[in-house]
Amino acid sequence: MTTIEQLYQHFLKYPVICTDTRTITEGCLFFALKGEHFDANTFADKAITQGAAFAIIDNEVFAKNSNCILVPDVLSALQDLAKHHRVQLNIPVIGLTGSNGKTTTKELIRAVLAEQFKTFATKGNLNNHIGVPLSILSIQSDVEIAVIEMGANHQKEIEFLCEIAQPTHGLITNVGMAHLDGFGGFEGVKKGKAELFAYLKAHHGFAFINRNNPYLLEMSEAADLNKVVYYGTEKENTISGKLKHSDPLIEFEWATHAATYQAKANLTGTYNFENILAAICIGHFFELTPSQINNGLANYFPTNNRSQLTKTERNTVICDFYNANPSSMTAALNNLKTLNAKHKTAIIGDMFELGSAAAEQHEMVARLASNHQIDTLVFIGKSFYAFKDEFTGHFFPSPVEAKAHLQANPVKDSLVLLKGSRGMALEQLLPLL
Known part of the structure; x- marks a missing residue:
């Protein structure tokens, strides 16, 4: 087995790390990580063929040539290599x-x-x-x-x-x-x-x-x-x-x-x-x-869909759809309330990873949005959809139905908040705004 010190010598010579064969660069080190649905050990030979200097693997079955470096566990090797580099x-x-x-x-x-x-x-x-x-x-x-x-x-x-x-x-x-x-x-x-x-x-x-x-x-x-x-x-x-x-x-x-x-x-x-x-x-x-x-x-201009102000042909959109939780959603809605605009729209999507608090927190956000006197409210996702009979606004179980609604009822001349968890993929709605 290769030690971290030996692996670090390879890293000093080939200081680019890749974990995906779709992004292999010439002379990189390919770390064959495992995921829920894949084992990158199976791609080691392919990575080397594509130009990787070495493939770091933890299954000797796939050590098909001398450019494969065998370690006990690839993820641990990556983490230990980073620790070793940090000390330097x-x-x-x-x-x-x-x-x-x-x-x-x-x-x-x-x-x-x-x-x-x-x-x-x-x-x-x-x-x-x-x-x-x-x-x-x-x-x-x-x-x-x-x-x-x-x-x-x-x-x-x-x-x-x-x-x-x-x-x-x-x-x-x-x-x-x-x-x-x-x-x-x-x-x-x-x-x-x-x-x-x-x-x-x-x-x-x-x-x-x-x-x-x-x-x-x-x-x-x-x-x-x-x-x-x-x-x-x-x-x-x-x-x-x-x-x-x-x-x-x-x-x-x-x-x-x-x-x-x-x-x-x-x-x-x-x-x-x-x-x-x-x-x-x-x-x-x-x-x-x-x-x-x-x-x-x-000199800092946000480009990552976090509090990013975007002017489209029809509206001004606060692009904040990279992620969301109850705290950030509350802050975004409160901010929308304070801004001056003739017409305001909030298009908000489900918040993930809330466990047993999901229903309570989505109800809280829906109530907050409804109380903020926002002209147009659009709620998207199964968690918000459960409250469609309790609050005013347009409720859709997924972005697909919301997209159809926005195509038939375009938002114009409005200040729009577009926010939801990453998994809601609300960026697909931006072209309609």
């Missing part, structure tokens, strides 16, 4: 998790830090037990600082990802009603996310905490309070801020203990203001100038 990197690594806003906050932090440092940040949502190792292994030797997003749907997952990423600094954006099924309820969510603070405390790392969030303050007991940097709306914080307006884009002021600065961001949604303050706080901690921080914020 003498740079700050900012670990980031939370129920909502992880990716937007990560991109804001990246945009700010990039004004001063060669910065790496997690690509897309590679934030799980496979994505985090792949992210760590993508950090090249010239990178000066890294931002690693960590997602979780059960306890001990953040703890495990921290052992791989080994963050020196960390941030929890917030805690909310997300992945309740896996975490075992809201208290389980808090306990699971606080694993980041516990890791930082054990390894003498710094935590950035939003003092306006009572849950995060409670969870900060797991952190080293001598190494906590606070941000929020009050002047007692290291970084404080005041939202001027967010209609539709955010304008605000922020302050250190020494001075106050005016700034803008290309984001909509009052709920994004705390994400912006987090990026400012981290930029300030790493000694960027106020001008660099403001430039970084101004």
